[in-house]
Amino acid sequence: MSVIGQITAIKGLVCEVALVGERPDPKELLVLADNPAVLLEVASYPTPFTARCINLTGSQAVRRGAGVEAARSTITIPTGKDVLGRIMNALGEPLDGGSPLPDETRRSIYKTPAIADGHGSQPELLETGIKVIDFFTPFVKGRKIGIIGGAGVGKTVLTMELIHNIAKDDTKLAMFVGIGERIREGHELYITLKERGILEKTAMLMGQMHETPALRALVGQSAATVAEYFRDEEKRDVLVFVDNIYRFVQASNELATSLGATPSEGGYQPTLFSELRRLQDRLTSNQNGSITAVQAIYIPADDLSDPAVQEIAQQLDSTVVLSRTVAESGIRPSVDLIRTVSSLVSPEIVGDRHYVLVAQVQAIMQKYDSLKNIIAIIGQSELSPEERRDYERAKKIIQFFSQSFFVTEELTGVKGEYFTREQTLQGVEEILI
Numbered sequence: 001m002s003v004i005g006q007i008t009a010i011k012g013l014v015c016e017v018a019l020v021g022e023r024p025d026p027k028e029l030l031v032l033a034d035n036p037a038v039l040l041e042v043a044s045y046p047t048p049f050t051a052r053c054i055n056l057t058g059s060q061a062v063r064r065g066a067g068v069e070a071a072r073s074t075i076t077i078p079t080g081k082d083v084l085g086r087i088m089n090a091l092g093e094p095l096d097g098g099s100p101l102p103d104e105t106r107r108s109i110y111k112t113p114a115i116a117d118g119h120g121s122q123p124e125l126l127e128t129g130i131k132v133i134d135f136f137t138p139f140v141k142g143r144k145i146g147i148i149g150g151a152g153v154g155k156t157v158l159t160m161e162l163i164h165n166i167a168k169d170d171t172k173l174a175m176f177v178g179i180g181e182r183i184r185e186g187h188e189l190y191i192t193l194k195e196r197g198i199l200e201k202t203a204m205l206m207g208q209m210h211e212t213p214a215l216r217a218l219v220g221q222s223a224a225t226v227a228e229y230f231r232d233e234e235k236r237d238v239l240v241f242v243d244n245i246y247r248f249v250q251a252s253n254e255l256a257t258s259l260g261a262t263p264s265e266g267g268y269q270p271t272l273f274s275e276l277r278r279l280q281d282r283l284t285s286n287q288n289g290s291i292t293a294v295q296a297i298y299i300p301a302d303d304l305s306d307p308a309v310q311e312i313a314q315q316l317d318s319t320v321v322l323s324r325t326v327a328e329s330g331i332r333p334s335v336d337l338i339r340t341v342s343s344l345v346s347p348e349i350v351g352d353r354h355y356v357l358v359a360q361v362q363a364i365m366q367k368y369d370s371l372k373n374i375i376a377i378i379g380q381s382e383l384s385p386e387e388r389r390d391y392e393r394a395k396k397i398i399q400f401f402s403q404s405f406f407v408t409e410e411l412t413g414v415k416g417e418y419f420t421r422e423q424t425l426q427g428v429e430e431i432l433i
Contacts, residue, residue, distance in 0.1 A: 003033050003067040005051065013058055013212055014258045015040065017051045017068050024051060027074050027110055033067035035059075039091070040068065041075065041214070043259055052259065056091070058212040076106035077222040079229035084173075087190060087204040090219040095206055096190070107229065109221045123349045126292070129165040129418035130158075132335045132401040135428065136358065137318035137342040138350050139166075141237060142285035144293045145342075146245075146313060149322030149334075150302040156185055158322070158333050159243050159296050160192060161405045165418065166239055167198050173230055174198065174239045177223040178206040180216050180247025192407055207251070213258075216251035224282035231289040238291045240283055246298040249276070249308045266307035273311060280315045304339075318342035331402045337365050354421075357428050361397060364432075368394030396431045 004021035017030065017040070024030060030040040030053060038061050040053040055062050056075075077092040078101035087096040090109075094101060124141040128134055137145055149155045167174035176193075178186050186206050193199040203226055207219030223240065230236045242248075249272065256269035264270045283293040297312050302324060304310075313319050320340050327334035347355045367390050371383065380388060406416030419427075 002069065004030075004070050005068045007062065007064055007066045007068060008050075010062060010064060012258050013055045013214060013255075014043075015053050015055060015062055016046065017053055019049045019051055022070065023048075024070050029071035029073055029075065030068045031071050032061060033069050035061050036069075036071075038062060039071070039075075054214050054255065054259075056212065056214045056218075058214075074108045074110050075218065075222075077109050077225050078102065078105050079107050079226050079233075080105040083203045083226060085200045085202065087186070087206055088222075089211065090205070090207050090215045090222045092222070107225050109218065109225045111225075123344070125350070125421070126166060127421050128162055129420070130161060130333070131403055131419050131424045131427070132333060132337070132340075133162070133320065134419070134421045135354075135361075135401070135424050136335075136337065136340045136345070137320050138344050138354075139292070140317070140344050140349060141292050142290035143317040143344060144280065144283065144295065144315070145318040145320065146295050146297050146316040147320045147322065148297040148299060148304070148309065148313065150299045150324055153322040153324055153327045153334050154332065155296040155298070155322060156181075156243055157405065157408060158320070159241055159294060160189060160407045162294055163189075163193070163198070163202075163239075163241055164196060164406050167202060168196070170201075172237045172239055174202040175223060175227055175241065176202060176204045177219060177240065177242045178204070178208060179219055179242065179244055180207065180209050180251060181243055183208050183210065185243075209247075213251040213254035217248060217255055220245075220248050220279045221282075224279065227291050228282065231286070231291055235288045237289050240291055240293045242293065243296040244298050245295040245312055246300075246308060248279070249312070268308055272308065276311055276315060317344050331398060332405070333403065335401065337361070337398065337401065338369055354425060357425060357432070360432055361428060364390050364394050364397065367391075393431055397428070400427055400431060
């Protein structure tokens, strides 16, 4: 390699390189001439002879006057069976203390194969064993489901329970993508998966909160590359669990600010929609196999109207909304039964019986919500017999959808429960009689 430029300015993770030789392509990697382990990614060109680059790992070795060489590649990530049972960062470096992963299986995280329509003619329901999920937001292979909630309402626990209940199916392969989450949560998940014998068929990619926004923003693309490999090359059905997709937006926003982009609505980056769309379009299915995605979504200040939350929700098939009010009442999982919605609840997908039951429950819950304020003023005794009956039914429904989880057995001392879809439907019918 030969020197193609020199670093002339540094601002945080961003540095500018005055080019004296060839002009590298966007997304191409550059390395320091005297320290090839330091990676810079070309982001933009302020002038024809200046490349604005991102210091991916935040290395302190980057300095003004340092010579830069072209690596002649983009970021790559290991794929294949070697990644199962391992934890990697966005660059494919192991985080579990294990041996380095082989370079022969690496793929560029930006090379996306052509994607055909992957939903197929007949949707396939996947049973989760969680009553509220299977009833209100049926899990359909190849689709996307979001778990929305503020801090501390149970997004990660619900995600871990889904991994526990679904990933143990030997026909499916699971991936966990941690974006901007605590190191402790990643470690706890690793131990849980290992103890329950699921780790060996799970790949984990982490962009944790102590890492640079560049690595946190890129880990989603790296995970999509691994998932595409298993879908296209091994023709597998892949389950991708993302915790937390909002942190992806935050990391991208931090990068955009560092690069001097003018913020748009709500203070977010102007490229919010395109960045989300680019990632979501990769987490889909084709004729080779399926990618089913479960994405936890943090709500800043419990504000469901936040522009980023709205943008994410629009790109999902189902949204499970977790409520702080429900959590404070002691119901777990703390799902808001009124705001939780799914476009997949249709007679063609879930059948007439399930569809009608959901409509009836939603009507009762809407009535319950309006009656709460009346009861607070005049008392339940002033309601009509029909209103009292619906109010009592609603309270039974709320209690029915509470459930003990397997992943919290050691904390609560209560044995986890698994309910088939048929058991859930029968339970709802008994309440509505």
